[in-house]
Amino acid sequence: SYELTQxxxxxxxxxxxxxxxxxxxxxxxxxxxxxxxxxxRPPLLxxxxxxxxxxxxxxxxxxxxxxxxxxxxISGAQTMDEADYYCQAWDSNTGVFxxxxxxxxx
Amino acid sequence: QVQLQExxxxxxxxxxxxxxxxxxxxxxxxxxYWSWIRQPPGKGLEWIGHIYYSGSTNYNxxxxxxxxxxxxxxxxxxxxxxxxxxAADTAVYYCARMSAYNSYFDSWGQGALVxxxx
Numbered sequence: 308s309y310e311l312t313q314x315x316x317x318x319x320x321x322x323x324x325x326x327x328x329x330x331x332x333x334x335x336x337x338x339x340x341x342x343x344x345x346x347x348r349p350p351l352l353x354x355x356x357x358x359x360x361x362x363x364x365x366x367x368x369x370x371x372x373x374x375x376x377x378x379x380x381i382s383g384a385q386t387m388d389e390a391d392y393y394c395q396a397w398d399s400n401t402g403v404f405x406x407x408x409x410x411x412x413x
Numbered sequence: 414q415v416q417l418q419e420x421x422x423x424x425x426x427x428x429x430x431x432x433x434x435x436x437x438x439x440x441x442x443x444x445x446y447w448s449w450i451r452q453p454p455g456k457g458l459e460w461i462g463h464i465y466y467s468g469s470t471n472y473n474x475x476x477x478x479x480x481x482x483x484x485x486x487x488x489x490x491x492x493x494x495x496x497x498x499x500a501a502d503t504a505v506y507y508c509a510r511m512s513a514y515n516s517y518f519d520s521w522g523q524g525a526l527v528x529x530x531x
Contacts, residue, residue, distance in 0.1 A: 340517045349507055349521035395457055400471055402460030
């Protein structure tokens with residue numbers, strides 16, 4: 308089965324840039340979606356189709372997808388960005404989520 | 414704005430059937446795909462499957478033998494059944510709406526914790 312691998316944790320200082328990677332075989336051939344999940348809350352879509360931001364998502368969230376790796380970047384991280392982040396893709400009509408990355412802003 | 418709400422028993426005995434319903438309000442169920450996603454305590458997200466309003470389904474191969482989804486368009490609801498549950502099925506179960514055109518989950522329920530225990 309298809310797998311998406313993320314680093315378990317990323318730490319960033321307020322105002323600095325955080326990058327979260329998501330690795331999978333030939334990932335660039337698929338669209339990647341990114342979700343933010345704060346404790347006790349359902350996930351929230353922050354990026355769709357590799358690099359598009361839904362309405363209401365701050366511009367500090369950006370993303371790319373190339374080769375076997377997709378990357379979510381938070382530029383000028385704020386304390387409110389502290390959360391778990393999951394990448395997601397479709398493989399043979401099956402939804403696959405990444406392993407998740409806990410982002411700590413301190 | 415569409416809202417989703419999960420409902421169902423919070424405790425299920427091993428080997429029995431887990432049943433959940435998601436009620437959709439603020440929009441019609443007669444469009445989009447309607448999904449179930451679960452998250453074991455302290456762990457990551459797992460896609461269970463989705464159903465179209467017409468009744469067509471697509472399940473995660475890892476759960477396909479135990480999962481059944483159905484839709485009730487007259488009541489704007491869709492449902493999930495997982496049979497032969499075990500402790501590993503303990504999780505927060507989310508229902509979510511997926512755009513038919515963009516394939517992302519754009520609206521989620523708050524989640525329902527279902528524990529499997531005798």
